[in-house]
Amino acid sequence: MSSIADRTHDWSGEAAAARRRRRYAADRRLRIYGMSAIGIAILLLGILVTTLVFTGYRGFIQTTISLPVTFDAELVDARSPTEGNYREILSRSIEQLFPGLEGPALRRAGQILTNNAQFLLRSAVYDDPTLVGRTVDVAIPASDPYDQLNKGIIDRDLPENRRRLNDEQISLFEQLEEDGRVETRFNWGLFFNADSRFPELAGLAGAIVGSFFALLVCFLISVPMGVGAAVYLEEFAPKNRWTELVEVNINNLAAVPSIVFGLLGLAVFLGWFGMPRSAPLVGGLVLSLMTLPTIIIVTRASLKAVPPSIREAALGVGASRHEVIMHHVLPLALPGILTGTIIGLAQALGETAPLLLIGMNAFITSPPGGLLSSSTALPTQIFIWADSPERGFVALTSAGILVLLGFLIVMNGIAIFLRQRLEKSW
Amino acid sequence: MKTREMATGQDEGNGTPASSGRSFAENQRLDREPNPLKATARDVCVFYGEKQALFDVNLDVEDRSVTALIGPSGCGKSTFLRCLNRMNDTIAGTRVTGRIELDGRDIYEPGLDVVELRARVGMVFQKPNPFPKSIFDNVAYGARIHGLAGDKSDLEEIVSTSLQKASLWNEVKDRLHEPGTGLSGGQQQRLCIARAIAVSPELILMDEPASALDPIATAKIEELIDELKENYCIVIVTHSMQQAARVSQRTAFFHLGNLVEVGPTEQIFTNPQDQRTLDYITGRFG
Ligand SMILES: Nc1ncnc2c1ncn2[C@@H]1O[C@H](COP(=O)(O)OP(=O)(O)OP(=O)(O)O)[C@@H](O)[C@H]1O
Ligand SMILES: [Mg+2]
Numbered sequence: 001m002s003s004i005a006d007r008t009h010d011w012s013g014e015a016a017a018a019r020r021r022r023r024y025a026a027d028r029r030l031r032i033y034g035m036s037a038i039g040i041a042i043l044l045l046g047i048l049v050t051t052l053v054f055t056g057y058r059g060f061i062q063t064t065i066s067l068p069v070t071f072d073a074e075l076v077d078a079r080s081p082t083e084g085n086y087r088e089i090l091s092r093s094i095e096q097l098f099p100g101l102e103g104p105a106l107r108r109a110g111q112i113l114t115n116n117a118q119f120l121l122r123s124a125v126y127d128d129p130t131l132v133g134r135t136v137d138v139a140i141p142a143s144d145p146y147d148q149l150n151k152g153i154i155d156r157d158l159p160e161n162r163r164r165l166n167d168e169q170i171s172l173f174e175q176l177e178e179d180g181r182v183e184t185r186f187n188w189g190l191f192f193n194a195d196s197r198f199p200e201l202a203g204l205a206g207a208i209v210g211s212f213f214a215l216l217v218c219f220l221i222s223v224p225m226g227v228g229a230a231v232y233l234e235e236f237a238p239k240n241r242w243t244e245l246v247e248v249n250i251n252n253l254a255a256v257p258s259i260v261f262g263l264l265g266l267a268v269f270l271g272w273f274g275m276p277r278s279a280p281l282v283g284g285l286v287l288s289l290m291t292l293p294t295i296i297i298v299t300r301a302s303l304k305a306v307p308p309s310i311r312e313a314a315l316g317v318g319a320s321r322h323e324v325i326m327h328h329v330l331p332l333a334l335p336g337i338l339t340g341t342i343i344g345l346a347q348a349l350g351e352t353a354p355l356l357l358i359g360m361n362a363f364i365t366s367p368p369g370g371l372l373s374s375s376t377a378l379p380t381q382i383f384i385w386a387d388s389p390e391r392g393f394v395a396l397t398s399a400g401i402l403v404l405l406g407f408l409i410v411m412n413g414i415a416i417f418l419r420q421r422l423e424k425s426w
Numbered sequence: 427m428k429t430r431e432m433a434t435g436q437d438e439g440n441g442t443p444a445s446s447g448r449s450f451a452e453n454q455r456l457d458r459e460p461n462p463l464k465a466t467a468r469d470v471c472v473f474y475g476e477k478q479a480l481f482d483v484n485l486d487v488e489d490r491s492v493t494a495l496i497g498p499s500g501c502g503k504s505t506f507l508r509c510l511n512r513m514n515d516t517i518a519g520t521r522v523t524g525r526i527e528l529d530g531r532d533i534y535e536p537g538l539d540v541v542e543l544r545a546r547v548g549m550v551f552q553k554p555n556p557f558p559k560s561i562f563d564n565v566a567y568g569a570r571i572h573g574l575a576g577d578k579s580d581l582e583e584i585v586s587t588s589l590q591k592a593s594l595w596n597e598v599k600d601r602l603h604e605p606g607t608g609l610s611g612g613q614q615q616r617l618c619i620a621r622a623i624a625v626s627p628e629l630i631l632m633d634e635p636a637s638a639l640d641p642i643a644t645a646k647i648e649e650l651i652d653e654l655k656e657n658y659c660i661v662i663v664t665h666s667m668q669q670a671a672r673v674s675q676r677t678a679f680f681h682l683g684n685l686v687e688v689g690p691t692e693q694i695f696t697n698p699q700d701q702r703t704l705d706y707i708t709g710r711f712g
Contacts, residue, residue, distance in 0.1 A: 184604060239518055307555075310555060311516070313556070313557060316513065316544060316550075317627065318543075318544040318571065318626075319567075319571055320571075327567075328557060332558065
């Protein structure tokens with residue numbers, strides 16, 4: 001007679017208790033799945049970072065030889081430091097370093113120093129003309145094989161025919177070690193040198209500046225356009241077939257493989273507009289194509305999240321649409337927009353494929369002077385190094401990745417910081 | 427108790443009495459002079475897309491008085507209220523036909539300035555919705571955008587007067603620069619009222635302003651409405667018939683999108699002309 005809805009239930013009975021136990025078990029299972037997923041993610045991240053640090057730390061240190069150099073006033077004039085005979089200064093210094101060697105043996109000994117040593121001497125005088133006429137110790141990076149030897153990558157105990165350095169070369173280096181002329185120091189060149197054929201001289205300066213310029217262009221283009229487009233679509237656009245089409249396309253754009261944007265940039269910016277290859281301007285334009293949909297989507301989500309009651313309140317006291325947006329909606333959406341923007345830019349920072357297509361993987365030995373000069377970017381520089389045969393580039397590749405990761409962490413940190421700052425201020 | 431006195435007998439008024447300044451009889455006299463009309467609605471129909479929410483509503487709103495809109499849930503009270511400041515424009519697919527005049531001017535005529543309209547017709551919403559800004563900025567906002575204050579001291583005067591009128595001043599005068607969202611629900615609602623009256627609107631629309639409040643806050647707001655009607659014209663939506671009876675001079679009963687009956691509040695509650703009104707006020711359906 002009584003319907004099921006009116007029946008009284010036996011809450012403490014065995015069946016009910018078993019049912020509750022099953023539900024609790026489901027809760028627990030879900031929690032365990034989640035925790036193990038996070039655990040696996042952390043583990044993988046840990047493995048990645050450890051291996052990178054393990055190979056990459058060598059990129060952050062450098063072997064230098066402290067070379068006693070006499071800047072003979074006959075060979076270099078303090079008034080025009082760029083015109084001295086540094087080749088001669090260097091060879092005299094090397095003779096002094098290895099007394100008793102001459103001819104080919106001395107030349108071989110000179111190869112312990114990096115190939116560019118004479119230019120390093122030149123820039124030393126250029127920076128400090130008072131050096132002329134004096135004898136000072138100048139720290140010159142060791143060339144790659146000796147750097148490897150010092151870092152223990154070349155094993156001195158291997159038989160000679162399986163080593164890159166023969167016994168003679170090793171004994172020369174050991175002699176320098178005994179003289180206390182070999183030093184291991186922090187590789188500032190990693191941050192202040194541009195690319196080079198020689199791993200001991202190669203650095204990320206060009207790539208960092210290039211990436212900075214490209215991101216600047218990307219930021220300046222994608223943020224105003226992205227936020228503008230999102231505000232229009234969210235606040236003004238009538239909901240019809242056209243705006244729906246636009247919306248679907250924007251969402252699709254976000255999913256387009258980045259290399260396609262590279263092809264587009266190649267065809268449009270380089271092909272039609274005739275912009276220069278390898279320029280950070282073009283890189284930034286291509287990256288902004290990729291960042292734009294991300295920023296639009298994130299901004300729209302943040303705008304949607306602003307409670308309608310705030311809009312109604314503002315409209316209710318007679319605010320115009322523009323005032324509603326500028327005074328209320330955008331400020332409330334700002335933390336979300338900023339976070340999205342920074343994450344979009346961080347993605348762009350790590351993006352490689354499109355930059356390869358527009359030639360930002362060129363070999364360029366000085367940091368770009370402007371938006372139009374040739375340049376590399378961080379990920380493409382890593383790509384170039386990973387492709388280089390010299391042993392020293394292995395460590396540099398990992399070091400470069402660590403630097404890139406460092407920038408990404410900083411950017412995400414800024415995003416989190418801004419988000420908390422701005423949200424708290426209400 | 428005033429409520430009991432007026433109630434139709436069936437209404438055993440469990441609402442709280444508002445300590446209104448005037449006696450009930452004074453408020454509700456049937457023979458009082460009708461005030462000039464502030465707003466008139468003629469044959470107003472509202473459509474949400476295909477769905478029609480209001481059917482040929484004809485309603486006059488008197489100046490300097492309180493008009494209450496009552497009726498069961500979903501009957502179109504809010505919809506009608508939101509027509510009066512064209513708030514429905516913000517909902518996509520909404521269509522309004524008929525004619526609504528404010529001071530003799532059609533507010534749906536093309537070229538009408540909605541910003542001006544909404545400055546003249548203030549609104550208080552069912553849920554308190556202060557801006558996430560300071561108390562001061564909340565109240566000052568309307569005056570700022572409409573350029574009502576010449577300088578800072580003008581603005582401060584507008585803010586303090588509005589807060590006083592909304593009887594919130596004493597509670598917040600020492601914390602004007604704290605966020606408005608940090609107030610209690612009832613205080614927030616009074617803040618929203620202060621914000622609405624800061625621009626000195628001619629007509630104030632209130633959509634169940636007390637529905638989220640406790641009896642004491644409700645009483646305060648009712649008292650406030652009673653004072654405001656000396657200078658403003660007020661239209662209020664309410665689910666509490668006691669409230670309608672306490673604060674309003676005229677009451678309109680809506681049912682299923684139709685305006686069933688409108689008249690002096692006392693007449694609607696004591697001698698309704700329509701069976702549906704009688705059923706509603708006696709609680710026979712809701
Ligand atoms: N945005 C909307 N879109 C579609 N239909 C709506 C919308 N808003 C209201 N309606 C419909 O219009 C009718 C009237 O709604 P309205 O909000 O005016 O009712 P109400 O009388 O204020 O009810 P309540 O007392 O519950 O607030 C309802 O049937 C509702 O479903
Ligand atoms: Mg309503």
